[in-house]
Amino acid sequence: MKDTDIRRLLYAHLLCIFSVILSTFIPSLFLEDFSVLETHLTWLCICSVSVTAVNLVFYLVVKPNPPSRRSSLSHKVGRFLKCCIYFLMSCFCFHVIFVLYGAPLIELALETFLFAVILSTFTTVPCLCLLGPNIKAWLRVFSRNGVTSIWENSLQITTISSFVGSWLGAFPIPLDWERPWQVWPISCTLGATFGYVAGLAVSPLWIYWNRKQLTYKNN
Amino acid sequence: MRLGAGTFAACCVAIEVLGVAIFLRGFFPAPVRSSSTTEHRAESPAPEPSAGASSNWTKLPPPLFGKVVIMLIDALRDDFVFGSKGVKFMPYVTYLVERGASHSFVAEAKPPTVTMPRIKALMTGSIPGFVDVIRNLNSPVLLEDNVLRQAKAAGKRVIFYGDETWVKLFPKHFVEYDGTTSFFVSDYTEVDNNVTRHLEKVLKREDWDLLILHYLGLDHIGHLSGPNSPLIGQKLSEMDGVLMKIHMALLSKEKEALLPSLLVLCGDHGMSETGSHGASSTEEVNTALVLISSAFERKPVGDRRHPKRVQQTDLAATLAIGLGLPIPRNNVGRLLFPVVEGKPVREQLRFLHLNTVQLSKLLQGNVPLYEKDPGFEQFKMSERLHGNWIKRYLEENSSEVLLNLGSKVLRQYLDALQTLSLSLSRQVVQYDMYSMAVGATLVLEVLALLLLSIPKALSPAAELDVPLSSPLFSLLFYLTILVLSAIHVVVCTSTESTCYFCSMPWLAAGGAMLLMSALLCAIVSALTKTVVSAKRVGKNPAPPSVRWSELDLLILLGTMGHILSLGASSFIEEEHQTWYFLVSTLCLALCQEVCRNHFLGSDGDPQCGLREEPGPEGAMLTMQDGAEGCAALEEDRTRAAASAFERLGSMEQRMVLASPWAVLCCCRLLRALNQTGVQGAHRPDLGHWLTSSDHKAALSVLAALSLLAVFLLVQRRCSPMSKVALALGLLGVYCYRAAIGNVMSPWQRGNNDISKGIVEARFVYVFVFGILFTGTKDLLRSQVAAIAIKARTVGLWEIYSGLVLLAALLLRPHNLPVLVSSLLVQTLMAKFVWKPLNHGVAEVTVMHYWFGQAFFYFQGNSNNIATVDVSAGFVGLERYVEVPAVFLTAFATYVGPVLWASHLVNYLSSESSSHSALRHACFCYALICSIPVSAYIILVTSLRYHLFIWSVFSPKLLYEGMHLFVTAAICVFFTAMDQTRLTKP
Numbered sequence A: 001m002k003d004t005d006i007r008r009l010l011y012a013h014l015l016c017i018f019s020v021i022l023s024t025f026i027p028s029l030f031l032e033d034f035s036v037l038e039t040h041l042t043w044l045c046i047c048s049v050s051v052t053a054v055n056l057v058f059y060l061v062v063k064p065n066p067p068s069r070r071s072s073l074s075h076k077v078g079r080f081l082k083c084c085i086y087f088l089m090s091c092f093c094f095h096v097i098f099v100l101y102g103a104p105l106i107e108l109a110l111e112t113f114l115f116a117v118i119l120s121t122f123t124t125v126p127c128l129c130l131l132g133p134n135i136k137a138w139l140r141v142f143s144r145n146g147v148t149s150i151w152e153n154s155l156q157i158t159t160i161s162s163f164v165g166s167w168l169g170a171f172p173i174p175l176d177w178e179r180p181w182q183v184w185p186i187s188c189t190l191g192a193t194f195g196y197v198a199g200l201a202v203s204p205l206w207i208y209w210n211r212k213q214l215t216y217k218n219n
Numbered sequence B: 001m002r003l004g005a006g007t008f009a010a011c012c013v014a015i016e017v018l019g020v021a022i023f024l025r026g027f028f029p030a031p032v033r034s035s036s037t038t039e040h041r042a043e044s045p046a047p048e049p050s051a052g053a054s055s056n057w058t059k060l061p062p063p064l065f066g067k068v069v070i071m072l073i074d075a076l077r078d079d080f081v082f083g084s085k086g087v088k089f090m091p092y093v094t095y096l097v098e099r100g101a102s103h104s105f106v107a108e109a110k111p112p113t114v115t116m117p118r119i120k121a122l123m124t125g126s127i128p129g130f131v132d133v134i135r136n137l138n139s140p141v142l143l144e145d146n147v148l149r150q151a152k153a154a155g156k157r158v159i160f161y162g163d164e165t166w167v168k169l170f171p172k173h174f175v176e177y178d179g180t181t182s183f184f185v186s187d188y189t190e191v192d193n194n195v196t197r198h199l200e201k202v203l204k205r206e207d208w209d210l211l212i213l214h215y216l217g218l219d220h221i222g223h224l225s226g227p228n229s230p231l232i233g234q235k236l237s238e239m240d241g242v243l244m245k246i247h248m249a250l251l252s253k254e255k256e257a258l259l260p261s262l263l264v265l266c267g268d269h270g271m272s273e274t275g276s277h278g279a280s281s282t283e284e285v286n287t288a289l290v291l292i293s294s295a296f297e298r299k300p301v302g303d304r305r306h307p308k309r310v311q312q313t314d315l316a317a318t319l320a321i322g323l324g325l326p327i328p329r330n331n332v333g334r335l336l337f338p339v340v341e342g343k344p345v346r347e348q349l350r351f352l353h354l355n356t357v358q359l360s361k362l363l364q365g366n367v368p369l370y371e372k373d374p375g376f377e378q379f380k381m382s383e384r385l386h387g388n389w390i391k392r393y394l395e396e397n398s399s400e401v402l403l404n405l406g407s408k409v410l411r412q413y414l415d416a417l418q419t420l421s422l423s424l425s426r427q428v429v430q431y432d433m434y435s436m437a438v439g440a441t442l443v444l445e446v447l448a449l450l451l452l453s454i455p456k457a458l459s460p461a462a463e464l465d466v467p468l469s470s471p472l473f474s475l476l477f478y479l480t481i482l483v484l485s486a487i488h489v490v491v492c493t494s495t496e497s498t499c500y501f502c503s504m505p506w507l508a509a510g511g512a513m514l515l516m517s518a519l520l521c522a523i524v525s526a527l528t529k530t531v532v533s534a535k536r537v538g539k540n541p542a543p544p545s546v547r548w549s550e551l552d553l554l555i556l557l558g559t560m561g562h563i564l565s566l567g568a569s570s571f572i573e574e575e576h577q578t579w580y581f582l583v584s585t586l587c588l589a590l591c592q593e594v595c596r597n598h599f600l601g602s603d604g605d606p607q608c609g610l611r612e613e614p615g616p617e618g619a620m621l622t623m624q625d626g627a628e629g630c631a632a633l634e635e636d637r638t639r640a641a642a643s644a645f646e647r648l649g650s651m652e653q654r655m656v657l658a659s660p661w662a663v664l665c666c667c668r669l670l671r672a673l674n675q676t677g678v679q680g681a682h683r684p685d686l687g688h689w690l691t692s693s694d695h696k697a698a699l700s701v702l703a704a705l706s707l708l709a710v711f712l713l714v715q716r717r718c719s720p721m722s723k724v725a726l727a728l729g730l731l732g733v734y735c736y737r738a739a740i741g742n743v744m745s746p747w748q749r750g751n752n753d754i755s756k757g758i759v760e761a762r763f764v765y766v767f768v769f770g771i772l773f774t775g776t777k778d779l780l781r782s783q784v785a786a787i788a789i790k791a792r793t794v795g796l797w798e799i800y801s802g803l804v805l806l807a808a809l810l811l812r813p814h815n816l817p818v819l820v821s822s823l824l825v826q827t828l829m830a831k832f833v834w835k836p837l838n839h840g841v842a843e844v845t846v847m848h849y850w851f852g853q854a855f856f857y858f859q860g861n862s863n864n865i866a867t868v869d870v871s872a873g874f875v876g877l878e879r880y881v882e883v884p885a886v887f888l889t890a891f892a893t894y895v896g897p898v899l900w901a902s903h904l905v906n907y908l909s910s911e912s913s914s915h916s917a918l919r920h921a922c923f924c925y926a927l928i929c930s931i932p933v934s935a936y937i938i939l940v941t942s943l944r945y946h947l948f949i950w951s952v953f954s955p956k957l958l959y960e961g962m963h964l965f966v967t968a969a970i971c972v973f974f975t976a977m978d979q980t981r982l983t984k985p
């Protein structure tokens, strides 16, 4: 494992963080009375799109793990479609989980779904970019001692921190402070975003810190 | 002294219960009471003060009113009379309020806004302590001085019609009464007709002085369908008619009488937006109070003043003055001055003087430094002024100067009254810190002991010795006792205020101190042992490090998070959300574990590519003596789980994968059944839909299906005898619900006479006892017979099924699905999650505890006293009998935790191979229950001046105390089961 790898990782993550930050400021130049809290759904969409775009660009440019064999265009298209289906499935899956957690079933369904979308953006999209539509690989990465590269390691960290962030984001909801951000699902989406950003920021540092202890099977 | 971990834990919890009891006694202050010990001696009334001059007015002033009628409408919120509803539905009252000879007030009731304490407040003028809520279940005779007792002593004839609570509170006070029971909340016409039917006759008669009417219908409508129901309007119109009738009758009587009469319209408490009451929201606290009498001045037309805010307790003093009686001794209220405004100044001053003297006497009895109290100073000052005024009055005849001076004295008196009343009301919130400290110390010592003995208790032997005999500790022991008794003597002799722990007999107090010092010694010895062993381990080159599984981490974080959340009042109000959230997360964690085992188990263990990084120092397990192999042990467990997983058939594997999701779905459905807490309580839920009378058919079908499901889930491990008994018992449950009119009965159609269902309920009790008896017999037989294990398992299961049957009887019909899901979740988890995944005893125990807590809330409970289903205490009883009623209510409230705990016993004794599993489980259960209690006691002590201490934190404290008591019972049961196993060869 080289330091250059870590540096690339750091730059990539800084780009992602930058895209999240930009998505909160840039739209206010074009859209009237845009704010993260009041027009929350718009912000969710914009943030989701920009993070996805950055991830895709990053995947196409850097190619962290290049495919071993060249594949045909049709295979590529099939792969892409599969990725899309996986993404949609993960959105619905998250939606179902939120409802099981106690989100209202019928009212606020759009809000809940957009929360599912943003959480999928933070978790599923990087997985799809890095690992492709391969459930076994996902499970391997997310089980203990299963990571094989710093990319996967950072993926693990950001994904888990996004989940933990949205999990913690649910805590302020029952408090009676009557703040605008306590409305479902704003606190959770904010929690997920903070978790994601924190994960992005922490993972290169953590890997750099532990670079002596980390030895991967492949490297 | 060597003890099994289970026995040790049970003892600890028992001591903890004692500590919590002492703490509770100190925390809930005794209400303000008059210090005079001679309760029944009639004191001569305070004479009129007169500076030097001789006033001959030493007798009580004569009554102001001839006949008094009190019309108490249960849950009469202020806006039902003064708001738009009042204008619309109570035209006559509105007319009186706006134009008639009346005074109207908004009377503020102090929480707890429950009927019995409110009646006491109205009649004694004192503020009943919070503890009275619990006594509400049992309404003992009111021993305090009150208006009715004084009326009886003065030879007044009192007639009462309405809520039976009055008859219980004031037995033999009424010359005539007819109590209606508020047993059936669903009835809101019969209860009121029962009162009104007497009116015609009684209003014509002359042989009474005080008539009290308590109408329950409005409150029942509130409980049934809330304050916005159309039924409310109807009921208010009905009440308006009744009031008009009474008023007309009184007016016509007045012509031949000497004195005017008084009609009081009041409510005992308000009604929240959901229609219940008990807490301290504005809607529950504000009640209407209208005094109507021809003695009052008629108001000018078009004068719509806002009613003045007064205290509910003020009515007692006003009634006493109005009837010419002495003011009740413990009264903290003040005279409603507008009532006497029309009287001559001398009489007004006399009335105010009487009230002030009574309040200042009460202050003297309760406050050691009463002379420094501003109210008392004001009282002395106004008394002096009053004396001067009387002197002048007696010397010269009335003049302008006298009048001016008189109004000055009046104002002075009114100020003094207000200050006195305020400082007396504040007295109620004075904590008995010494008792609280003793209780808290006991609880904390026990907790520390439990925490220190974790490593020993969870070791395979599950035994630990409690050292009490070593000489060093005996020295420490005696020293501590000496210090404690010195403190005791100092505290108890120095303070004037009553302290519960001081008032305890010396032997009991000494016992408590003995216990405290013994516990201290045990802690010190355990601590030294731990330090010594830690040093020994520290010398070893390789300190063992443990990687915790995600589940362990979740359990630890969840427990800590729950404890932290107890500090915020909203989290206490919404505690159900915490548990639902934790249980959902638990299910997802299990899901992840299952998936990992399913998909990766076949690949073999992934290589340890990542070298072990120093994980969080496992405080819980590292201290174990044989902890070196812990990491390896954990690896073993995962591997064992994976291989056990592979052995399952494909169908079973699919079930394993699906069951966490099934549990999750189950929990989500149950959430929709009963909305609870404060924010969600008003939301529509399935429970309300089912209990409304329109959907009786649906409820009947649901209840029948649930009972069937209960039978199917429980019968599989019962002996044939108890199978039959269970089936008959469940049939009896349905019959009982049909008899009391909750569900439709398939046979007697159209015949909707409601009985109490005594016969049916007792029929079920017979089977409950039968099954429990068979179970116990099997357990005892397993001690001697050769087929020990099988008999034992069956016996345990029978006890469990007996409890299930009792729960089915006591739970309200719309809650039967909760019971079914609880059984279903238990079955699924035991069969497809805990067994195949090979979870450890501690994990399984904590999961049982979490599910038990979640089901406590699924059932519609909350941390508010008002949600306790008191009707469970009357099932199968003719009338209130204290012991069974309390037991049944407690069981019905804690069905969730009790059933889950008894399932834990069943699961461990049938599935676990380790002989110390039960002991470990008992220890873990005691620990996990006592951590929140101890934390909460500290929290409550530090938050004792919080704004919500009475409405939010205190009820939760009562719930925690009760929960600990239930836990103690469960731990004793565990230990008993463990003992039966020990004697087995």
Ligand SMILES: [Zn+2]
Binding pocket: B074, B075, B114, B115, B219, B268, B269
């Ligand atoms: Zn009431």
Ligand SMILES: [Zn+2]
Binding pocket: B075, B219, B220, B223, B277
């Ligand atoms: Zn009520």
